[in-house]
Amino acid sequence: NAGVMQNPRHLVRRRGQEARLRCSPMKGHSHVYWYRQLPEEGLKFMVYLQKENIIDESGMPKERFSAEFPKEGPSILRIQQVVRGDSAAYFCASRGSIYNEQFFGPGTRLTVL
């Protein structure tokens, strides 16, 4: 059973460009969470999605950030008009059904030049 997959693993963007981060949950998981980890800081929750629904987006910045989890395909975290402060590691996790533990992907490291 493959784990949570994220791509790309590293992404470099210039200020003002768009960044698209993809997350494929574990097989059979229909709940996805996105977290952000700024350099030398802890992980912060961003958004929680179920297939085709946003359940909780209380951690998402109000502008430039959006997320989706379509019926088919991976979950996408989209950052428009990136700024240097968006440079961080972005992790997604999918939720197991037995103990509700979350399984994390390897992360996407975004660098904004």
Add this chain to the structure above:
Amino acid sequence: DAKTTQPNSMESNEEEPVHLPCNHSTISGTDYIHWYRQLPSQGPEYVIHGLTSNVNNRMASLAIAEDRKSSTLILHRATLRDAAVYYCILRDVDNAGNMLTFGGGTRLMVKP
């Protein structure tokens, strides 16, 4: 999720046991105690969880105080690969599906 308090860092020698403490004095009756760890340059990894009784799995043991206001993650024989940041997180059973709230965690350094 209720708040937890952990030491910022701890050191251990390789092949010795490690006891990582966590205080959660405001824990409620429906809060589970979860532990995750994050190895360098990787995503967090689930370690163990418990409610009232001590728990063991292949990775670690979790000792929970009788009043549940504190708990200790025990690594029986630390290896260099156990060097990571360890997070103690409380999760309400009624909101178990919701996000994880990570604090600062304890950075464990393992010396050869």
